[in-house]
Amino acid sequence: MEKERNRLSDLLNYRILDTPPEEELDDLAQLTSAVCDTPVSIISFIDEKRQWYKAKVGVEITEVDIKKSFCRYTLNNPHDLLIVEDPFADNRFCNNPNVTGKNGIKFYAAAPLVSKDENVIGTVCAIDFISKKISEKQKLALKIISKKVMQYLEIRKKLNDQELELDLSAKRLKKLTDLAPGAIFKFSADDSGNMEFIFLSDGINNLVKKISIDDIKKEPKLIIDIIHPEDKGLFIQSFQESFEKIIPLDIEYRIMASERSIMWHWLKANPEKKGNGVVVWYGTIQNITQKKKHLETLEQMLFDLSHVIRKPTANILGCIDALKKGDGSDKETKEMIALIQNQTNDLESFIRNLNSDYFNLKSALKKKWN
Template identity: 45%
Template sequence: MNEQSRLKELYRYNILDTKPEVELDELAEIASIICNTPISLISMVDKKRTWHKSKYGFDVEEVLRGDSFCQHALHNSKEVLVVEDAQLDEKFSKSPFTKGNNAIRFYAGAPLVTPNGYVLGTLCVVDTQPKTISEVQKKALQILSKKAMEYLNSRKLILLQNSNIELNAHKLKKLTDLAPCIIYQLQMSEKGKMKFDFLSAGINSALPYFSAKVKKESPEFFFDYIHPDDLPYVKQSIIESTTALTEWHIAYRVKISDNKTEWHLARALPEKTKEKTVIWYGTIQNITSIIEYEKAMEQIMFDISHVLRRPVANLLGLTTMIENEKFNEINFKEYVGYIKTVSDELDNFIKKLNQTYRQKNKKIIGYNSNLPLAGKK
C-alpha cells in the first residue's frame, strides 16, 4: 500500500476535524448493539494520529497513531481485524490503552475502504473485557462499514459539487462585474412592488451617483431619472410585458443633469413563479454612442442627398452639353474650366465629409438600426 496515496485519498474527503454527523453516529451505535460492546468508533488514520469521527461510549477525540489499534487494519481491506485479548497480543500488549483501569481488552475493526481501494480507517467495536466475535457479527461490521463509506462518498460528492457551484458563482460574478452593462434579476409582486435579487457592478459605471444599497432596495428610483417624455411609454411597456410575459425591449432617455441626457437600452425576459411573482432577468446598456452614430449617419445621408445634388446636377448638365457641342479650342477650354470648378467643389466637400465621419466614428461602440425608442411606434 502506498501510504502517501492513501493519505491524499483521506484528505480528499475533507472529513478530519469535522463535527459529529448523526448518520455516522447511529451506525457506530448499531455496531455496539450488534456486538454487545460498551464502545464503538468510526476512526480515520491520519499521518501521526488516529482521529475519531464518531464516538459511542468513548470521549477521547484522537490518539497517537502509534498507540491506535486501527492502524493495523490498513493493510487488509477485506478482513475484520479482531483482537480477542489485547493484553495477550504482542502487537498491543505494550499500548498504554491496554493498561490500568478500563484498559482495552477486545477490539474488532472493519476497514473503511474507498472505491479506489484505500483504507481510510475503521468502524470498530471495543470492550474492556476479553471476548470473541461470531462470523455473523463480523459480517454485520463489514456491512456497517460499507454503509459508512457510502455516506462518506455521498458527502464527498456533495462537497465537491458545492465547491464547483461556489467556484462557478465566483467566476460568473467576475464576468458580470466586468460586463459593460447592468445585469439584473428583479422580482415584481402582483401589486407591482419591485425588488432586485441581483444587480451587477455595472450599475456603478452606468449610474455611479447612487449607492448600491439604494439601487438594490429601491428599484422604483429608476423611474425618477427617466425623461418625462419617455416615462409613460416605459411604464406601459412594463405592464404589457408583465401581463403577456413577453420580452421587454425598449430604449429610453435618462436625465444625467439639467443639460445632459443619455440613452439606455433595457431588455428582459419576465417569468411568473408559482407564487404569482414575476421574475425579470435582464440587462440595461448605455447606448448613447449608438444613437449618436445613427444621427451622424442620418446627417451624412442628408448631406449626400442634398449637398451633392447641385454639383452632380451641374456635371450631368455639362456632359449633356458636351455631347451636343461642336468643339473648338476656345469652348473646349471653357468646358474644362467648368468641370474643374465642379470637381474641386466635390473634392472639398468629400474631404470635409470624411473628416466629420472620422470624428463621429471615434465614439462608435456598436450599431443597431432597429432599436425600439420610447415614444416611437
Template identity: 40%
Template sequence: MNEEERLQELLDYKILDTEPDSDLDELVEIASAICDTPISLITLIDDKRQWFKAKKGIEVEETDRNDAFCRYSFDKPHEVLVVEDSLKDNRFNTNPLVLGDPNIRFYAGAPLITPKGNVMGNLCILDKQPRKITRSQQRALQLLAKKTMDNLNNRKKVLEQDKTIEANISRLKKLTNQAPGTIYQFEMSPQGHYRFTFISEGIHEVHPILAPDILKSDANKIFEAVHPADLDFVLESIRISAEELSLWDIEFRVLLDGRTSWQRGISRPEKLVDGTIVWYGMFQNINRIKEYEQALEQISFDISHILRRPITTIQGLTDIIQQEKLDEKAFKKYSALIKEVSEELDVFTRRLHTTYAEKHKRIGRR
C-alpha cells in the same frame, strides 16, 4: 500501503474536525445494538491522531495515533480486526487505552475503505471485558462500514460539485463583468416587489454611484437613475412585459453626471411556479447610435431643405430653355445662371460631405 497517498486521500474528504452527522451517529448506535457493546466508534486516522467522527459510550474526541487499534487494519482492508482480550495480545497489552481509561479489553473493527483501496479508519465496537464476536456480527460491521463510506463518498462528491459550481460562477462573473453593458437577472414578486439577484459591474456605465451590492439590497435605486420624463414609460413597459410575458425591449434616458445618456434595455421574462417574474437580460449604452441617428436626420434635413432652392432654380431654368426659342445671347445668359447654381450646389455638397465625415469620425471615437 502508501501512507502519503492514504493521508492525502483522507484530507481530500475534508471530513476531519467536522460537526457530528446524525446519519453516522445512528450507524454507531446500530453497531452497538447488534453486537451488544457499550462503546462504538467511527474513527479516522491522520498522521498524528485518531479522531472520532461518530461515537457512543465515550467522551474523548481523539487519541494519539500510536495508541489506535485500527491502524493495524491498514494492511488488511478486507478483514475485520478482532481482539478478544487485549491483555493477551502482545500488540496491545501495554497500550495506554488498555491499561487506563477507557480500559479496552475487547475490540472489533471493520475498515473504512476508499475507492482507491486506502483505509481511512474503522467502524469499531469496544468493551471493557473480554468477549467473542460471531461471523454474522462481523459481516454486519462490514456492512455498516460500507454504509459509512457511502455517506462520506456522497459528501465528498457534493463538495467537489460545489467547488466546480463555485469555479464556474467565478469564471462566469469575470466574463460578465468584462462584457460591454450590464448583464442582469431581475425579479418581480407576486406582490410587486423588485429584486436584482445578479447584476454585473457594467452597471457603473449606467450610473457611477450605482453598484451591484447597492442594487441587490434595493432594486428601486435603478429607477432613480432614469430620466424623470421617461420613468413612467419604463415602469409601464415592465408591467406590460410581466403581464404578457413579452420581450422587454425599450430605449430610455438616464441621468449621468448631470448629462442625459441613452440606454437600451432588453430581456426575456419567465414566470416561476410561485408567480415570480424573472427577466434575464442586459442594458446597453446607445449614445453612439442616437448621435448617429441624429446626424443622419440633420443630413436628411439639409438635403430636403437647403438643396431645394438650387434644385428648384435649375428645374425652372431648364423648363424655360425647353419652352422658349432662345437666341445665342439668351442661351448664354441661362447657361451662366445654370453654372452659377451648379457651382453653389457643388460647394454645398462638399461642405455637407465634410460635415458628415467629421460627425462620423467623432462618434466613432467615443
C-alpha cells in the same frame, strides 16, 4: 511511501476530516454499540499523524496519536476485521498506554472503511473495558455497518463535488458577467407589485453611480427614481405591457446620472411566466450615451452639409434661369449653360444620395445595436 501518499490523498478527497457531527454517522456509531454490546464505538479516519473521531459513543476525546492507535493495523488489511480479544496477549498492544492504564481497553473490534481505490481511510470500531468475544453474526453486522458508512461517504463526496463544481461555475460565470459591457440581470415581479433582482452583475456600478448595487438589490424601485421624468412613464408602461402580454422588452431611456448630467440606457430582456403570477426577465442594460452622441453628431453633420450645399446650388440654378432668359444665342454661352446645368444636376443628385445614405446608416446602426 507511494501507497501511503495515495491513501492520504484518497482520504482528503472525501473532505471529512475535522468536520462537524453528522446525524447519519452518529446513528451508525450508536448501531455499532448496540450490535456489539459495547460501551464505546467510534467511526474514525486516519491521517498521517492521528486517528480522528468523526462519530463516537461513550468517549469524550476527539482524536488519538496514530502511534497509540489500534486502527493503524487495519491500513494494510482492507478486507479483514481487526479483532483483539485480549490485548495483553498481543505484542502489538500489550504495552499501549490505552491498555495498561486505568480502565484500559480489554476488547477491540474494527472493520476498515475501504474506498473504491481499495485504500483504508478509517474504521468502525467497538471497544469494551472487559474481556469478551463477539459472534460471527456480530462480525458480519460490523462489516455491513462499515459498508453503510462508505456508501454514505460516497454519496456525500458526490454531493460535495457537485457543490464545488457549481460554486466554481458560479464564480466563472460571475467573472464573465462582470467583464461583459453593461449589466446582466435576472429580475422577477408578481401581480402584487413585489419585485426582486435575483441576479445583477457588477456592471451596474458603471451604469448607475448614485446608487450602490446592494441598495438596488434591496430596493429595485430605486432604479425608477433616477429615470428622466420625460421617459419614466414610457419605461413603466413598457414593463407593465411586457408583464401582462409576456412580450420582450426593448427600451431606450435617459437617467439622471447627476443634477446636470444625462445618460442614455438601452434595456433588452425576455420574459418568462412562472407560477403564482410571477414573471421573470432575463436581460441586459447597456450605456448607449456615446452611440447617441455619435448619431446626433452624424445627423447634424449631414444636415449641415446638405443645407450648406443646397444654398449655392439654388443660386446657381437661379443664374442658369437668368442666362436662359437672355439672348444666349452664341455657341459659347449655350455650352457654358449646359455645363453648369449638368454639374448642378450632379450636385443635386449627390445631396439626395447623401440624405438617403444618412437614413440608411442610421437604420443600420440601430439594427447593429439590436
